[in-house]
Amino acid sequence: MTSFPIDAHVRxxxxxVHVSAVTxxxxxxxxxxxxxxxxxxxxxxxxKNVLVLxxxxxxxxxxxxxxxxxxxxxGVTVEITPRLRKAIYEEWTWASYPMPWLTRSEMRExxxxxxxxxxxxxxxxxxxxxxxxxxxxxxxxATYIGSGESVHLHGEDHLRQVxxxxxxxxxxxxxxxxxxxxxxxxxxxxxxxxxxxAAEARSTPLPAHAEPVRPEPETxxxxxxxAGDHDALLDAFLDAHRxxxxxxxxxxxxxxxxxxxxxxRIERIHEADxxxxxxxxxxxxxxxxxxxxxxxxTSSTPAPVLKELLDHLANPDxxxxxxxxxxxxxxxxxxxxxxxxxxxKHTMDGxxxxxxxxxxxAGIQFDALAAQHANQNLTxxxxxxxxxxxxxxxxxxxxxxxxxxLLAALSExxxxxxxxxxxxxxxxxxxxxxxxxxxxxxLYSPIVPRRx
Numbered sequence: 001m002t003s004f005p006i007d008a009h010v011r012x013x014x015x016x017v018h019v020s021a022v023t024x025x026x027x028x029x030x031x032x033x034x035x036x037x038x039x040x041x042x043x044x045x046x047x048k049n050v051l052v053l054x055x056x057x058x059x060x061x062x063x064x065x066x067x068x069x070x071x072x073x074x075g076v077t078v079e080i081t082p083r084l085r086k087a088i089y090e091e092w093t094w095a096s097y098p099m100p101w102l103t104r105s106e107m108r109e110x111x112x113x114x115x116x117x118x119x120x121x122x123x124x125x126x127x128x129x130x131x132x133x134x135x136x137x138x139x140x141x142a143t144y145i146g147s148g149e150s151v152h153l154h155g156e157d158h159l160r161q162v163x164x165x166x167x168x169x170x171x172x173x174x175x176x177x178x179x180x181x182x183x184x185x186x187x188x189x190x191x192x193x194x195x196x197x198a199a200e201a202r203s204t205p206l207p208a209h210a211e212p213v214r215p216e217p218e219t220x221x222x223x224x225x226x227a228g229d230h231d232a233l234l235d236a237f238l239d240a241h242r243x244x245x246x247x248x249x250x251x252x253x254x255x256x257x258x259x260x261x262x263x264x265r266i267e268r269i270h271e272a273d274x275x276x277x278x279x280x281x282x283x284x285x286x287x288x289x290x291x292x293x294x295x296x297x298t299s300s301t302p303a304p305v306l307k308e309l310l311d312h313l314a315n316p317d318x319x320x321x322x323x324x325x326x327x328x329x330x331x332x333x334x335x336x337x338x339x340x341x342x343x344x345k346h347t348m349d350g351x352x353x354x355x356x357x358x359x360x361x362a363g364i365q366f367d368a369l370a371a372q373h374a375n376q377n378l379t380x381x382x383x384x385x386x387x388x389x390x391x392x393x394x395x396x397x398x399x400x401x402x403x404x405x406l407l408a409a410l411s412e413x414x415x416x417x418x419x420x421x422x423x424x425x426x427x428x429x430x431x432x433x434x435x436x437x438x439x440x441x442x443l444y445s446p447i448v449p450r451r452x
Contacts, residue, residue, distance in 0.1 A: 225419025
């Protein structure tokens with residue numbers, strides 16, 4: 001087959017109004033060729049030469065880059081603007097993502113399956129008969145037009161999945177009514193905020209000369225805030241407290257900060273992944289003695305929580321402690337009093353005592369068994385946000401002799417502190433998850449293949 005040059009140019013850019021949406025401006029005498037390919041890939045025409053990609057999983061930059069590579073391989077001239085290229089290479093994950101054991105590519109696979117379900121419903125290929133609330137998520141029963149295959153759906157937006165399949169609508173409806181009869185409602189559930197935003201981006205012509213806008217940061221509890229710039233927080237801390245000195249390792253991967261007494265030291269690992277330890281704080285009785293206590297924090301620890309920690313490290317009275325005295329009931333009570341006062345749920349599970357936020361998405365855990373071996377610096381306290389300590393978005397761990405004033409300050413930050421988060425549920429942080437280091441037990445099957 002003889003090839004011929006394609007007179008077509010596609011300019012990919014960030015949407016000027018809608019966050020994460022992407023535009024493609026197509027020009028040239030053969031503009032209909034890339035336009036057809038983009039429409040087949042889910043892009044929506046909104047103007048004579050402009051198409052928009054607006055998804056419910058905020059993965060538009062990734063799929064725009066994929067489209068650009070395919071079009072370029074076909075001989076189409078492709079341009080990606082600098083602001084879109086920056087978004088393409090920005091790594092992020094969802095705040096409080098319920099399946100943190102997944103790698104970034106696996107998360108994208110799950111969200112793409114959710115996008116396909118959304119598109120099938122939107123385009124009339126999947127008819128939703130009824131929906132319900134199962135107490136944790138929205139569920140629905142639906143049938144694929146033409147095939148007759150019926151499915152139960154679980155979740156919303158980027159987490160919606162096929163939970164089970166049935167050979168007929170009657171079987172699916174009977175099973176659904178048996179499970180969710182009390183909350184069952186006819187038809188699809190009301191559109192979510194993300195669905196409405198995506199629909200608006202696909203249906204509204206682009207404003208002339210509009211500049212991209214970013215959402216104003218929303219105020220959230222401190223434990224749900226963005227991680228922010230940890231290096232900037234450390235620099236600000238050292239600038240404000242001249243009794244600390246800063247040392248960089250030969251590789252520039254790690255910074256050490258040491259108090260002038262040489263009995264308190266901070267290690268900061270700059271390129272740690274989101275759930276890996278990025279901060280280690282250790283206190284010593286003398287410059288050459290063993291550790292009195294040690295505390296760690298992951299790279300995704302929210303900025304207001306980390307700032308609270310650093311503020312207390314500035315005062316020696318807040319981090320000095322005495323070796324030899326066991327962790328007492330008074331220590332535990334004082335350390336968690338702000339949570340108790342704020343009405344956090346108090347539970348016991350074997351040696352573990354937990355205080356959990358009313359929404360169940362953050363907490364502090366005390367390990368009474370580890371506290372009995374205080375001289376071993378075992379992890380006795382875990383501060384976290386997420387479904388539970390084993391599937392946390394971020395964690396802080398502390399050994400038995402960690403000062404109760406410091407722990408109480410962290411409790412106060414969790415109970416009453418606030419911070420900011422940009423982009424709604426998005427957390428703009430490096431992902432880089434290593435699935436081998438995380439729990440493998442899923443909340444529910446990540447992907448259920450379906451016949452089409």
